[in-house]
Amino acid sequence: MQDKYDLIILGGGCAGLSLAMKLSVHGKSCPKVLILERRENYVNDRTWCFWETQSTYLKELTQKRWPDIEIKTAQGSTIVNVKQTPYQMLPAEVFYQAALEAIGKNNNITVQYHAVVQTLPVYSKELWQVVVGSEQYSAPSIVDTRTQKAPQTGGAVLWQSFYGHEIACDREVFAVQTATLMDFDQTDPSLICFCYVLPMSATKALIEITVFAPTPMSADDLGAKLNMAIDRYTQHHPYKIIRSEQGILPMGNHTQRSIDTCKASQNYIYAGLFAGAARPSTGFAFQRIQRWAEQCATSILEKKLPIAHQADSAVQSALDYLFLQVLRAQPKLAPEIFLRLFSNCDSKRIVRFLSDQAKLSDYLAIIFSLPAWPFLKQLPPYLIKNVCRNVAQKKY
Numbered sequence: 001m002q003d004k005y006d007l008i009i010l011g012g013g014c015a016g017l018s019l020a021m022k023l024s025v026h027g028k029s030c031p032k033v034l035i036l037e038r039r040e041n042y043v044n045d046r047t048w049c050f051w052e053t054q055s056t057y058l059k060e061l062t063q064k065r066w067p068d069i070e071i072k073t074a075q076g077s078t079i080v081n082v083k084q085t086p087y088q089m090l091p092a093e094v095f096y097q098a099a100l101e102a103i104g105k106n107n108n109i110t111v112q113y114h115a116v117v118q119t120l121p122v123y124s125k126e127l128w129q130v131v132v133g134s135e136q137y138s139a140p141s142i143v144d145t146r147t148q149k150a151p152q153t154g155g156a157v158l159w160q161s162f163y164g165h166e167i168a169c170d171r172e173v174f175a176v177q178t179a180t181l182m183d184f185d186q187t188d189p190s191l192i193c194f195c196y197v198l199p200m201s202a203t204k205a206l207i208e209i210t211v212f213a214p215t216p217m218s219a220d221d222l223g224a225k226l227n228m229a230i231d232r233y234t235q236h237h238p239y240k241i242i243r244s245e246q247g248i249l250p251m252g253n254h255t256q257r258s259i260d261t262c263k264a265s266q267n268y269i270y271a272g273l274f275a276g277a278a279r280p281s282t283g284f285a286f287q288r289i290q291r292w293a294e295q296c297a298t299s300i301l302e303k304k305l306p307i308a309h310q311a312d313s314a315v316q317s318a319l320d321y322l323f324l325q326v327l328r329a330q331p332k333l334a335p336e337i338f339l340r341l342f343s344n345c346d347s348k349r350i351v352r353f354l355s356d357q358a359k360l361s362d363y364l365a366i367i368f369s370l371p372a373w374p375f376l377k378q379l380p381p382y383l384i385k386n387v388c389r390n391v392a393q394k395k396y
């Protein structure tokens, strides 16, 4: 017996649930959708942060906003006021619950838990066939949001590896109005390593150690540095760990589309973190996934075809990749680069840049706020690499 759907979504994480949520509000016009998700249940496995640049339903879900952000280095520090577009936090459990509630109101959408899709879907008679254990499902279109490959050296220009604990300290040690985006650890100049601190209250905070490096790093690699950072922030007062989270995000990866072009067809779309959602210069993907979900849902409703993440503008991707090349080639300059960026450039421009909404004048202001020499030095190898990449892609 085969179950037939209009659309199968492989993976019900951020991208899969966001797309289903956008479709769910269309009542009976919503196609018949099946989400195949390997988890048995959803837990608070991550904390999404982003800038409040657009008024969306997400505003109601966010749990904390910071009007000030801080960058700290051995050479100096800066606190930037961002109160017009605060940095805000959405715990994954809140998002999952809201998404599942919205999806649950539409009978056309089914979430199949504990469904591990291990075999490649097969295309036959204009339908994709997906096998999970003894069950078989089919649909004319698939949106695949599963991670296709484990992070590995060479898979991205840089990997952003992080590990953190949400802690409760027995003293008031955190400045509640300031999120510390980067507090650089400059003990090893070959490594871009910093601490990220999100204070929920004077006694509670999420403290993470983050490394940008060509090689992905595990929680074990980062554990000792994390413990030292927590001791420093809690001023050695006792604390307890409430929960932990970790991640490895690609910064400038080859998207899944280009890895697997032959398999992808008009109605088999890759989406999510490794398929174009992660912003190369930051690894952040949450807001980009929300934008894609809206566009993809519209396309499914109007044209019956899902769409992939849109490519970034030429200026944005050029700047992002040049930025990554400089960081990769000269990691010891990272503290100075970020400090100058956040100290010299108007915060509204930085937030627009980080949220994919930069105007030409923002790009120019950002370029002029950065130290010129490291970027000029990277320009010739960067141009050569890009020309070769474009030629190779055209041939492919």
Ligand SMILES: Cc1cc2nc3c(=O)[nH]c(=O)nc-3n(C[C@H](O)[C@H](O)[C@H](O)COP(=O)(O)OP(=O)(O)OC[C@H]3O[C@@H](n4cnc5c(N)ncnc54)[C@H](O)[C@@H]3O)c2cc1C
Pocket: 010, 011, 012, 013, 014, 015, 016, 036, 037, 038, 039, 045, 046, 047, 048, 049, 050, 115, 116, 117, 118, 145, 146, 147, 245, 246, 247, 248, 249, 271, 272, 273, 274, 277, 283, 284, 285, 286, 287, 289
């Ligand atoms: C700890 C953490 C913190 C982050 N913080 C931020 C942040 O602050 N801001 C930001 O913008 N981005 C952040 N990100 C990056 C990005 O927003 C998230 O990774 C986001 O969850 C990506 O969405 P996704 O749907 O691509 O992947 P996921 O949310 O991981 O969803 C993929 C889903 O596929 C399922 N799956 C995988 N394989 C199979 C299979 N074989 N069969 C069935 N199901 C399968 C998984 O169980 C999962 O539910 C963070 C990432 C992590 C890990």
